[in-house]
Structures are given as C-alpha cells and as structure tokens.
Amino acid sequence: MSDHQNLLAEQRRALILDEVRRRGGVRVNELTRRLSVSDMTVRRDLDVLARQGMVEKVHGGAVPVAEASSHEPGFEAKSSLEPGAKESIARAAAALVAPGSAIALSGGTTTFALAHHLLDVPELTVVTNSVRVADVFHAARRTAPGGVAPLAGGQHGAAATVVLTGGVRTPSDSLVGPVADQAIRSLHFDMLFLGVHGISAEAGLSTPNLAEAETNRHFVRSARRVVVVADHTKWGTVGLSSFAALAEVDALVTDAGLPAPARAEIAEQLPELVVAGDEPESAPGG
Template identity: 50%
Template sequence: MLAAQRQERILERLRREGSVRVTDLVGDLSVSDMTVRRDLDTLEVRGALRKVHGGAVAPEGPRTEEPGFAAKSTLQAAQKHAVARAAAELVEPHSAVGLSAGTTTALVAEYLRERPGLTVITNSLHVAEVFHRSERSDQTVALTGGFRTPSDALVGPLALASVRGINLDTLVLGVHGMAERAGFTTPNLMESDTDHALVEAAETLVVAADSSKWDTVGLSTIAPLDRCDVLVTDDGLAPDARRTLEEHVGRLVITDVPPETG
C-alpha cells in the first residue's frame, strides 16, 4: 500500500470515529508501529490531525471535512447551476474534455449532454452516469478505475494510470476551496493526486467554483491560482476576492445568479 493510500485510510477512519489509535492502525494497515507514527507525523504537519498520546484526534476546522455527494448537492444550488452553465459554454464541440468529480462538474455534464462529438474523460461516477443517460452515438466517455471517495470520485493508482498519457483540450475542474496562498484545494489526498494529473493533461484549465469556495482551504493543493486559464464563479464573490483572482487567473468569468422566487 502506498503512503498516500495509508494516510487516506487513516483520515477516513478519523472522519468516521473522531480519533485513531496507533495500535489499531498497525493491525488495520498491516504495517509497523514506526510506519504508522511516520504517517501521523506527516498528516500532523499538513494540519490533517493532531497527535495525542497513543494516537491522534481530528483537528479543528474544515481542512479534512468531506461531505458526501448528496449532502454537497444541496448547498449553493442556484450558484452551482449558474456556474455550470457558463463553464459548459467554454467546451467546444468535437473536443476532448476532462471533468473531475464534484457536484458542480456533474451539473456541467448535464449542460454538455447534447454537445456533439465530445470525448469525455472523468473520474466521477455521477458524470459518467449523466452521459450514459444521453445515449448519443457521437460521444465517447471513459471512466477511470480506482478507489471511491465520499464525493464519489475514483482515485488511486488505477485512476492515475488511466489519466497519464492522455491529452485533453479542456479540463473542467471542481474544487473544495480556493485561496490566494493555497490555490485550488481538496480535503482528499488521493483525489488531489488524480486531479493534478488531469490538470497536467489539459491544454486549457477551467475551474468551476461558486463564490462560497473562496478562502476555504482543503488539506491538499491541486494547482496554484495562476495555473487556471478561466475561473467561472458567481456574482456573490466579494470585491477583494475578485481583485485577487483577477490578478492571478487568466480570465475571471462572473455569472449572474437569478433571484429566488416564491
């Protein structure tokens, strides 16, 4: 088992139970006491946990919190639809497009269902299902293999092997958070590796992130802000955040969110 896989297993148990014991992890991971302690040291340096006598506890703050897909899909729904619609408009027909996992990118897929001639690479079960329902004969969809995360992303060595060596015209990337220093982030170490590989494969990087993602920092950085060619967000973005992003990303697209009715 790779170090990143072990550490993600530790974090999954920590999220589930709130604390972990070294002795339990030794048995669970089938590694030595020293290996577990090195993993805990690494995760503590990254802010993912706090070591205590005999084990570790969850830290304060949201860096490692990863709600499931269903829970996240109810948050900022109007903003996500507006962002997804605008991001989908940036994808050319008859192009190779990557779609990362996430609720916003699943909505992008909905807006791309009728786009002709797409070749789609994704590590998202939900994105693949959207295109499967469209039943278009002129679209090709490839779903990576891998381990399944709480957000229904496929990650790990199989996912990385599927992504490496491909060339994408455009990647639409969903993120957990974005900040000036940390860049675009996720709370999942292995998902970060897969997303980074997708970024490296893309000629054009489009990040689709609603305004609530600003100043949220996940555990692992996927890419710095200046790697982004186009950032699509909504009109709830604060003026200072807008200025910061305009200084760093290639182009900032601000979408209008329709007012609530009823």
C-alpha cells in the first residue's frame, strides 16, 4: 500500500489544496493517480474543501477560490474553518506559556481557542486587541469563586490580569488603529501569540486589513518572542498587506495537516516549528 493511501483525510486534503494553489487547478483523475485513492474519495475531499471556501469546484476538478486579497471574513465565518486543527494548536501553544508571564494575544479564531487553554496558567498578564479573547478571561473571572480562576486538578490560582486595547473594531472583532497602536507601543511582552490571515516564504505574515497590519507590526516590535499560531491552510496564503517577515518569527505552531514539503521549508527559515501532536522540531542550528 502506498504512503498516500495511509494519509489521514485532513492530510490528504492539505495536499490537494497545495496542488490547487501551486498549479492553479487540478483534475480529479490526476489526483486519483497521485494519491492512489478512488474517484469518489477525491470528489468527497473537493466537496469538503469547497464548503470550507478553500477551492472552487469546476467540471472535472477544482481551481483556487477567486477571492480578493483585501477580503476579510467575519469571526463566525472563520470559526467554522478547521476547528479541530485550531484546538490542537491551542493546546500545544498553551504549553509554551510559563506562569506569571506577560503575554500578548492578537485577534483571530486560533488565539481565541488558545485563550481558553490559558485559563489554567496562573498569574498571567494578558494584553489583547481581541474583544473575543478578552471576553474569555472576563467570563472565567465572573464564574470563579472570589475572582480566582480554577486550575487543573481542582486548585485555584490568581485570575489573569487582562488589558484590552482600545481602537476601531474589524470584521474579525479585533481593535485596530492609532488608539490600539499607542497602547501596544508603550508595553513590553515576554511572548506574543499572533494569529494570521496568511503566511508564506515570500510575503511573510499578512492580513487583508491595512489598519490591522499596522497594529500587528507594533505587537511584533513589543515582544521578546513572537509565536505564530496558524493552521495548515494559512501556509501559501497572501493577504493585501504584509506586516512581518519570517525572520521576525521565533516559532510557528501549526497542525499535522501541513504537508511534509511545507514543513521542511518552514523548518529551514524558523528557529522552531511545533506541529501539534508531534514532538517540537528545530531548524538546523536553531
């Protein structure tokens, strides 16, 4: 049996998506030969990718979605994409956080998932421009007895101190603009967890929102360690505005759907690549 036949469905779909983006389109019969699976399996995979808005189905195959680089989906729309991958990434990223740290979380659905796992880390100071992320911590404080956050194993520790920047709200419920930028510029973080619209070797980190790009630049400049949290579908995606080069990133936390060639390319350029569910990998010399 070939290696492709042993691929998990998510890994197989990631390979299909990579082919679509790289070649500008694929045919079903080409994918059946390359992946050594049935025509029906390929068509089911294309149906799933089409429902997620990742490809557009055409007669006999699929092509990339014709989406403007300035298009920004809303929070709810993004929440429905790759929920399992985001949950795995969140668990792996939370393990990087030490008690008592000062951390920043940018906007996004992956950082939103991460916030839930950080409730177990005591005495954090959390700065965020995400209304949704701030709500996670505030809800935990309201439901905890005496304002003390519950920890794993039935223990309790001091609830996180949460700082929500001001600013103008984006479709993804992030606060951006001069007010947010000024607040972030005056602070310093041990670690920044950054959600992204897209990540690529050429364009680095990007977003379709110009104001969010500027706010993210300030986040990156204010952090001693920059950790990008992004599922495998973000690799190869490029938004309207780049805000950081890969050289400015210390670690990427992603999921097992990332194809091997992409893992190798990322590991060559970043000091640390963490694939959720795998042991952390380090680039040569990292």
